[in-house]
Amino acid sequence: xxxRNANDGISLAQTAxxxxxxxxxxxxxxxxxxxxxxxxxxxxxxxxxxxxxxxxRMQEIDRVTKQTDFNGIKVLxxxxxxxxxxxxxxxxxxxxxGITVTASDSFNLAGAAQSGTTQNTASSSGQSVNGIxxxxxxxxxxxxxxxxxxxxxxxxSSTTPLADIDKAIRVVEALLNNR
Numbered sequence: 001x002x003x004r005n006a007n008d009g010i011s012l013a014q015t016a017x018x019x020x021x022x023x024x025x026x027x028x029x030x031x032x033x034x035x036x037x038x039x040x041x042x043x044x045x046x047x048x049x050x051x052x053x054x055x056x057r058m059q060e061i062d063r064v065t066k067q068t069d070f071n072g073i074k075v076l077x078x079x080x081x082x083x084x085x086x087x088x089x090x091x092x093x094x095x096x097x098g099i100t101v102t103a104s105d106s107f108n109l110a111g112a113a114q115s116g117t118t119q120n121t122a123s124s125s126g127q128s129v130n131g132i133x134x135x136x137x138x139x140x141x142x143x144x145x146x147x148x149x150x151x152x153x154x155x156x157s158s159t160t161p162l163a164d165i166d167k168a169i170r171v172v173e174a175l176l177n178n179r
Contacts, residue, residue, distance in 0.1 A: 002088065002089045002090055002091065002095070005087045005088050005089055006087060006089045006097070008071070008087060009085070009087040009089070009097055009099055011070065012070045012071075012073075012075065012085060012099055012101075013099055015068060015069075015070040015075055016068070016070075016075045016076065016099075016101050017176065018068075019064050019065065019068035019075060019076055020076075020172055020175055020176050021176065022060075022064045023061050023064055023065065023104075023172050024169065024172045024173060024176065026057045026058075026060050026061050026064075027057075027061070027165060027168055027169045027172060028169065029053075029057055030054050030057050030058070030141060030165055031162070031165045031166070031169065033050050033053055033054050033057075033143060034054070034141075034143045034161045034162055034165055035162065036050055037050045037051075037143035037144060037161075038144075038161075038162070047143065047144065050143050051137075051138055051142070051143050054138070054139075054141055054143055055137075055138065055139040055140075058139050058140035058141055059139065061140075062140075064076075065077060065104030066104070073085070075101055076101065076102075076103065076104040077103070077104060081102075081103055082100050082101060082102045082103060083100070083101055083103070084098045084099065084100045084101075085098065085099050085100075085101065086098045087099070102175055141161070141164070141165070142161065143161060144161060145161060146160055146161040146163075146164040
């Protein structure tokens with residue numbers, strides 16, 4: 001039975017790792033798109049197209065972090081902070097191994113896509129690029145302004161979108177590397 005428990009622990013860790021890898025891949029693509037958006041030759045339509053893909057990526061990050069499941073446990077959707085899962089791997093009391101999983105709201109940018117039940121959305125309508133108004137709202141992250149906070153009708157909290165995305169990537173990579 002201890003062997004089965006150990007295998008369950010390994011499977012839980014592998015499930016979390018797979019989800020974090022998906023989050024990291026999406027964050028890397030958001031970063032690439034953010035770099036692309038910084039080009040001043042982009043039209044408002046170009047920025048809107050880039051923002052639309054970023055919105056899809058943010059929604060996918062939200063889905064992965066909320067729905068990744070192992071034996072009925074929402075692995076990354078544990079509330080705030082972290083949760084430790086203990087597995088009895090030996091024949092004696094205390095022969096356990098704990099696996100600590102950090103909640104998705106700790107990812108900063110990944111958590112920015114969803115706060116409670118209200119998506120953090122900022123209207124980019126009326127913002128102009130090269131004199132032309134944008135029409136696509138940002139969900140969780142605006143390619144020109146960074147992380148969006150404050151629920152529906154929220155505002156971008158910084159003007160450093162690349163620094164925001166790099167910070168989120170570092171957090172997820174540290175979790176993947178167990179640091």
